[in-house]
Every structure is written in structure tokens, then in C-alpha cells.
Amino acid sequence: MLNFYTAQQSQRIDQYVTSNLSISSLLLLKRAALFAFNTLTLHYPKAQKYIVCAALGTTVVML
Secondary structure, X not given: OXXXXXXXXXXXXXXXXXXXXXXXXXXXXXXXXXXXXXXXXHHOOOOOOOEEEEEOOEEEEEO
């Protein structure tokens, strides 16, 4: 089961990771988009199109 976080919780996590683990916001964004895409393909393998839109502070997933 996936855990979901509020926007405020996500911002705190992002701030902690970028400040304490030396991971840039851009790399964190790329990892989030890749995770979203991999999760979609795992759960919806027969979908013909996947769209993952990601921007700093936001990741939107559409089938």
C-alpha cells in the first residue's frame, strides 16, 4: 500500500532531503516522476498511454 502525504508534509520531506541528504530538488523531482511512471505501468500494464507531469512541488499523473 502506498502512503500519501499532505502538501505541507511533502514540503517538509523535500526540504529535509535537499538540506540533509545532498539530493537536489531536480533529482528528487525526477525520482518522483519515475516512481509514478513505474507504479502506473505496474498497476495498469494494458494502458496505451501514460502521462506523468511533474513540476517543482507538484507531480500529476494521468492515464
